[in-house]
Amino acid sequence: MALVYECAWRVLHALLHIQRTLVSWFRTRIWNVNWRFWKRALATLFFPVTLGLHNHIHRTLKMGKPTIKRGYRRFAWGLDPGSLEKLPQHVGFLIAEEEPSYKDIANLIVWCMAVGITCVSVYDNQGVFRRNHAKLSDKILKQQQELLGLDSSKYTVTFLNSSNEKPNHQVLSCQMEVRVLSADDGRLGIARAAEQLCRAVELREKSSMDIDVSTLDSMLRDSQKHIPDPDLVLGFGPVRSTLGFLPWHIHLTEFISLPSHIEISYEDFYGALQRYATCEQRQGK
C-alpha cells in the first residue's frame, strides 16, 4: 500500500512541476505576445495605413524620442506611481534563484529610483552579490543612463556593500541608497550586537536590567546606517522563505513573491507596488 501512495505522491508532484513550468513559460510568452499585439493595435488605431511600419510609429508615438529605452518605455503606459495610495520607503529584493541577472536587478533599482523609493537592499543567502558588488554597481550606473537618459544626472546612488562601510560620498546630494546584504547581516548581526552588550555588562558599564527592545533596536539600526526597516520585500524565485533576510528588521515587512527577476517587466514591478499599496497595517489593533 505504501508503494501505491508513494507512486501517487510522485505523480502529484510531477504534475505540479509541469504546471509550474507551464505557468512560467506562458508568463513570458504571453507578455511577448501582448506586447506585440498592443504595438500593432495602437499602430492600426492611429495610423491604419502604415501598418507595416508600426515599429517606427510606436517610437515616435509613445516616447516622442527617437530611441526606445527598453524597460523605461513602460512608464509611458499610464502606470504612474503617483496614482498609488502609498509607496514603500525601503524595498528589499530577495533573490532566491541560482543565476542572478545583474541587468534585471539594476533595472529594478532604477525603476525604484524613478518612482521615488529612497532605499533598496539586495539580498541573497549565499553572498553572491556581496562578492560581486562592483559588477552590480557598474550595471546600475549603466542602466540608469540607459533608462533615464539625460534625467539620470538628477539621481545619485550611494552604494554600500557591507554594513560597516561608510558611504563613499556625502549623503546630502543622495536620493537613494542601495545596500548589498548577505546572511551575515541577519541572525549573526543580532548575535554580534548581543555580544557587544554582554561585553559592556562584563566590564560593568551596563547591567542586564538596562537591556530592552529599544536598546537592541537602536544598536541594530546603527549597524544598518539608520535606514528605516524595509516596508516591502520582493522575493524572486520559487522558494517561499525569507532565507535569513534581516530577521530583526522585517517584523512589519510585507512579503510579495514574484516568479523570477529574470526579464521582469515594469508592469510586474508596478503590480507588486500596487499590491503593497492595498496592504493595511493594523499595528496589533
Added chain:
Amino acid sequence: MSWIREGELSLIERLSANILKAGPMPKHVAFIMDGNRRYARKRQVERQEGHTQGFDKLAETLRWCLNLDIREVTVYAFSIENFKRSKEEVDGLMELAKQKFSRLLEEQENLEKHGVCIRVLGDLMLLPLDLQQVIAKAVVSTRKHNKCFLNVCFAYTSRHEITNAVKEMAWGVEEGLIKSSDVSEALLSKCLYSSSSPDPDLLIRTSGEVRLSDFLLWQTSYSCLVFQSVLWPEYSFWNLCEAILQYQLNYLPLQKAKDLHKEQQALQQLEADRRCVAELLMHHGSGNGKPTDAQSRQEHLLSYVAEREERVQGFLGALQHRRDRYFTDLAALTALA
C-alpha cells in the same frame, strides 16, 4: 469546546493524507491564526464569537496535524501589540484564555493519553495574575509529556523574545557563568523561549496578510512561508494540505539553504574560538616569548572549545532551572490560594 478532539478523517481525507505522507513532512508547523474578527463581521456575529470559533478551529487543526503526523505546533494567540486593542476586547480575550486553559486542566487524562506537552511562550508578567497562574498550572502539569507539543505564544512578540534572550545571556555574564565571548548565534537560539523546539519547518498565515507581524522572526529564517487568503475560522483540512504541498515543493532548496547556514555558523564559531585562543596565548605567551607551533596551537584550541562548551552547558542548565522554577512557583501559588 475541548482542546483535544477525537475523531478520524473521512476516507478521502485519509487517502490524501497518506499520499502526502509519502513525501517529506514538516515536523513543526507554526500558525498565525488571523481573520477571526473579519469572520465575525462577515457572518454578522459578535466579535467574541469570532474569537471563540477561532479557538474551536485550533482544536480541529491540532487533530488534523496529529493525523498527518505533525508532532509540534506553535500558534500566535496574543501579541504584546494586541494590548492596544479596546479594553473590552482585551478583557474578552483574557477571559477566553482563562476559560480555555482551565478547561485544559480538566482534560488531564486525555492530554496524558495523547502525550501532549503544552508550553506557553511570552512575557507572562504582562498578564493578569489569575491567568498567569492557570497558565503555569497547565504548563507544569503537562511538562513530562513528550509525544506532541503545542506552543502557545501569549503576550509575545519576537523582538521581545530576542531581547529577553540577550538579557538572559547578560545575566549569565553577570553571574560569571559565561564570558561575553561565548555569545554566539547558536547560544542566542538556545536562550529563546522556544529553546526546546526545533525551528518550524512551515509557517502558515491566514486571511491574506503577507507579513510576519513580529512572530518567530528568528526561528523562521529558513522556514517555508505560506500565506493563505482563507479566514482562520473557515480553515479546512484541504487548506492545510495545500500548505504542506507548498512545503514539499520548497523542501530541497530550503534544505540546501539550511545546510549552508549551518556550515557558515560552524565556521564562525571556529573563527571566534581561534580568536579567543590567540588572545589567551598573547596574554600568557608574552611571559616566555616563545612562538607556539601549530600542534600546540591545535591542542590549546581543543581544550578551549571543551572549556567553552562546559561553561555554556552550565549556563543553559541554570537558565532552564530558573525558568522551570518560575512556572513551578506560580503554579504552587494557585494551590495555596
